[in-house]
Amino acid sequence: MSVVIPFLAFLLVGAIAAYHRLRLPVWAALTATVLLACWLLGASGGATLIAGLVTALIAVPLLLPQIRLPYITKPLLGFYTKILPPLSETERVALEAGTVGFEGELFSGKPDWNALLSQPRPTLTAEEQAFLDGPVEELCRMTNDWEITHVHADLPPEMWDYIKQNKFFGLNIPKEYGGLGFSALANHKVIQKLASVSSVVSSTVGVPNSLGPAELLMHYGTDEQKSHYLPRLADGREVPCFGLTGPWAGSDATSIPDFGIVTTGEWNGARVVGVKLTFDKRYITLAPVASLIGLAFRMYDPEGLIGDQRDVGITLALLPRDTAGVEVGRRHFPLNSPFQNGPIRGKDVFIPLSQLIGGEAYAGKGWQMLVECLSIGRSITLPSTASGGSKIAAVVTGAYARIRKQFGLSVGRFEGVEEALARIGGNAYTISALSEASAAAVARGELPAVPSTISKYHCTEMGRQVCQDAMDIHGGKGIILGPKNYLGRAWQASPIAITVEGANIMTRSLMIFGQGAILCHPWVLKEMKATTLSDPDERLREFDRNLFGHIGFAISNAVRSFWFGLTMAKFGKAPGDAYTRRYYRKLNRYSAALALCADTSMLLLGGKLKFKESLSGRLGDVLSNLYIASALLKRYEDEGRPVTDQPLLAWSIHHATFKIEKALSGALRNFPFRPVGWLLWALVFPIGRRAQYPSDRLGHKVAALLMSPNEARNRLADGVFTTPCENNPAGRVDSYLPKVILAEPVERKFLKALKNSDIEALTFEAQLDEGVKEGWITDEERAQLEELRRITIDAISVDDFESWELRAESHPPAVSQSSREAA
Template identity: 50%
Template sequence: MSGLVWFLVTIALALTLAYTRSKLPVWTLAFAGLLGVNWLISGSFPLIGTIVFLAVAIPLNVTPLRRNLFSRKLLAWFRSVMPPISQTERVALDAGNTWWDADLFTGKPDWNKLLSYPSPQLSDEEQAFVDGPTEALCKMLDDWEITHEKNDLPAATWDFIREKGFFGMIIPKEYGGHGFSALAHSSVVMKVASRSPSAGVTVMVPNSLGPGELLLHYGTDKQKDYYLPRLAKGEEIPCFALTGPHAGSDAGALPDTGIVCKGEHNGKEVLGFRITWDKRYITLAPVATLLGVAFKAYDPDGLLGDKKSLGITLALIPTDTPGVEIGQRHFPLNASFQNGPTRGKDVFVPMEHLIGGQDFIGEGWRMLMNCLSVGRAISLPALGTGAGKISSRTTGAYARVRKQFKTPIGKFEGVEEAMTRIGGYTYRMEAMRRMTAGALDLGEKPSVLSAILKYHCTEGMRQVVNDAMDIHAGKGVMMGPSNYLARTYQSIPISITVEGANILTRGLMIFGQGAIRCHPYLLKEMECVGMEDEEQAVAKFDRALFSHVGFTISNAVRAFVTGLTRGLFIRSPEAGEVSRYYKQFSRMSSAFAFSADVALLLLGGELKRKEKLSARFGDVLSHLYMGSAMLKQFEDQGRPASDLPLVHWACQDSLHTIEDRLNEIFRNFPSPLLGRLVKWVVMPTGSSYRRPTDKLGHEVASLLLTPSAARDRLTRGVFISNDPADPVGKVEYAMERMLAAEPLEARLQKGLGVRLTPNNLEEHLQRGVEEKVIAEQEAEVIRESAKATAAAIAVDELDPERAPEAHAGKTAKQAAKAS
């Protein structure tokens, strides 16, 4: 055989081994076998090939030799470009775990594993709570009264929330709570928030980051036995104070301090802390009876030992403790949930009031990091998804009944384009919400995924509600009891800001933490930087490094081959209409994994300061996860054919976004030449994905305009009323009446040879009845449709002398005291 043939065979063998991720011994045996075959066929010993083979195989396979020749020197270089992980970073990286995000980072996601996870479902008890007390609470809520008249929930609403245990959803039954799953927690918050963002926040905060969750995980038995039943019944209203004027996301800059000292508690001298703090933006602070505080602990007099600086510590302080100050209220835009500052100066707190007791001094940052996933993965995604669902429902109905030029505005292509985004983004948010809640209920604590959900569900909320406001136009901007969109619109920046501002979440957290946490080898390599035992460090680094090299080579080959074939030969777990998306998301997973590795190699520790580049990588990882969630949701729901427009649109939009972000990454690589080279590897045939077509967008928008099973699935779980006296019920009722009346109107117009308008309607109805074109009962259906439509598109007219009553939380405080 010719030299060219052997060269091509060698390349083919290498590509096959890399594509299949064969281990080093397999590579060695395979090439040794190839040399043997060459010898047998050619009849001559391949001297040069054998020398090259041995020169490579021996140093790589003889571990001590490999470590001295390569790993020891590379570890020294790695230490020069990668600084040791700080304690704060270490705690953040150790918080939670990885889940499907780690599979996406491998470049070879196992779809069968994902689809084998059980479909998230509410228990009968949980569903009964959603259908019963949660539905009843929603019916009580009048968001105009809450936000315009009282600036607070009414006293009766506070009583109902406490009585039915809304504050105790995450507290186990043995302590008097409901012990609900993450999915149930999310479902309750979503439904309440779809009715009133202020009420949604009020319900979600005690079940999110705060004293309840911290006590569950870290409290002493005595603390749990005393506080958890009181929290479950609403006898205590909790808040947690972390953010201050000079320290937001930077835990190292926390200025609040506690000094170990002796003081008096219950008539006895005990050991404790004198704590000074200044916190703001604390939800429920104005009505709280129990205050959690994060502070830096110091022991200058050595009362606890030789260590002076003890680290971040968490205390639980009754708000009636002398020295505790609850300031005046903040007013977050026009969302009227309770929020305000709290301060304290040298407040004595005994050791028994530290969360977890004295043993947990200095563990506060770890405790917080391990609990933050609830707010990011459950509460805020529920808020955003609820906004998407109610916007989909109301906007579809409104665009159907509101007419311009004698045509429903939902039929105009410009409006249709916005409605398409509303439907597609809502489907995407719901898929993420359900899949992640299901993972939490399986015992996972995916910290990176919680950041993805927080960012993309709140940004999805921003896009969806903005589109809904555009379609509603004047109806959306005129305030009054009938406006069901404006308060949600005004609350958008709040959700964008809390639990880590979205700019930082996208630029620093998603990929910044994701690359380290989810990468199969990077964290292991980084851990070697600070190891004291040099031989152990070299050994560990050697194992991780050469696995990493094989991993990168494999992803490069997989990305190139799947790019060249457009994913044609990738296996899909099913052969239906969505099988191509499994293939394409797998292909983009390989492209992402390889591109990320090249960027990490090129930039090292500097990558976390390249926030624009990091943000784009984060977008790619996020859309890979969103695509996975949508495919699983479609499978879990039994592959309903009527949902296919939503699946196609959202998956195509995500794939286009992934490719667009990768192109931006390659254009902005620090090394333009390397950027072009990586692009050629992962996109050898150029761009593959296009935005969804207008035809597909029309199909998505049409789902929102007409009652259907797909529309009901998309909007399931939010509060929907058909009561024509209810703000949301008006548009739902009007759409039902209009759809019933339209065939009758068509018959009347054809029979009389006229065109109906609001001005001539009654005249032609009477004539139609007289001439027996329609019956009187049918005329009444048309009249009811016209009346319902007029009510649905009407805006409120308010007394100009009427001003908001600034109760500033007095209602809630009175309700709390009364209990």
């Protein structure tokens, strides 16, 4: 036994040092001290000497720069340079455009939770709250989604006027240019509320405040461009759109075929240097009604009129609608959700260089401009839309499930419906936390490249699941379109959010982990940059520092992952209270596992990792759900740790950790190098997978929260349009819930007496008459049951039409006799 003790001591000290990330000199000193203690306490001298020699063989070459740099680091630098995948200019720009927030901590294997919890709670200013309570509330009241989507296929003129007059297109334009100057958080809240009543209205308002001329002008426009266009965009004199997507390249701006040739031409009566554009864009929101068109194209200068470079690169420009040669006005019809969307085309359209966004100085910098602004758009518009739709679906479906009865019971009491209600409540709670977290990151001045893709992908995917479950619970109420249907259009529109701003398949399999693995990793990007330094000595020293930092990081994560897996993350320092501390510990475990698997994948696959989309997608799922769980805990802390929210928090956290383990399992079981996959499995899951899908008991608690008035339900409904007005059937159903609950004891009493009686009355009114006559109910209770019948009918009824009302008969505008004669 005395022979084994020194080696066990050597391994134990190494594991403790790696777990706590102690520096190499500290590890060497501790190991030497412990080995000396073992020898003094009677351990085998030979074994102690061997363990000491092993320690010296590791420590001495690594601690002495004169040995480490020429004999270890230099050969490794040469090897690393050879295997390093080439980084294209577009990839470099994409990596450098974003900033790293707390997602970087999640990639560290040892998150600093204080960095998250110390962030101020996102709050609105008094002016922003007043706008939500005033103009946004009024715009929601004006919205009749059936007329918009079925009758007019557009917003009515009075809504367009109201949107422009109240500067809905200028939410984020600074006040100095006539805008409202609101924060990204306020932008999120506005879109969330509008989306809860109509996706057409929310997209109409959201797009101009997302990627588009205003956002680009604020960041890159010349002073002259800002002074001219921003006030006109803010007050609606100009309606903007932005043309990026085309038939041949989708949203891939780096390979668009649309081009512009630098030449001279006529503009406002003068001969100027400009660009002659040829383009074909589609899926452009607001294009049919836009007066100012933003355009992405590849710019060429064959005659060298502005420089030496023939291929100038991706460039962005502004085209007034009436520019000669611009073809715009026709519409697409996106899944019966007729927001203004259509193609833009042009051939040999001439504009001066002054119409380039940022002027000539920004020619060729369009990709950088797009990448920086796209992260802002992805962070707000689509996640906020999903949040508004999901939150209203949660509270209204909960109310409907309580009101709607089958077999004498509210349908929400059936366990099958409870499962769906639990998913709705948990997913809505998650979407709300995630969408607000990404908006808050933008409000803090970040450019959240990775969180924006996480938020866009998962909010829209979970939003689709919420809509599906809500449709299943509503049954026929959800599928019969008409003014009383508040779900059908949302169901039709859910794939739109999945598709735009980059299809979700691409977002998951390429973007989340593809960017995160490099941008969020504490060492990889530093190592890559070190290899590009021009001075050889500086390059070697910088690479040495980062390489051995990376090696220690990898060893630490292997130890931490194994320890957390072995102990089920029951131990370790973590913030939170007695209720949430276990969740933080779980996330510490999965953070270490992600870092370990990511490092191994990048080491063994190198540049080939970008083509292993299944592996990349699964590791992206781990990072995503770590970020989601962090957002959930931050929300819970910001709300003051409300006890009534605990079922929603618990369901959402368990769901996230279940998906994390499922993703890790899929990645390791299908790892390209099978022996390595087995080793990683032993480190990550030493006692197997243990995370479980949220239990039925927990699901029952979540479902119960949605079906009765309470503080947690009110918080979930906060920020969506629940006003029970004529144009808002969802709000009316939600408002009925307290009355239904108050009437339930009377209803049960009446139905029980009726069942045990020999009364032959068949109509409800006649049965009530007999109930009062027999003394089962009082006159006041009769009135209560009559009201219950009225509101139940309003909640469950659907529309019907004459056949001619459903015909879509399109006629071109009439052409006058004089016009025909002129032709």
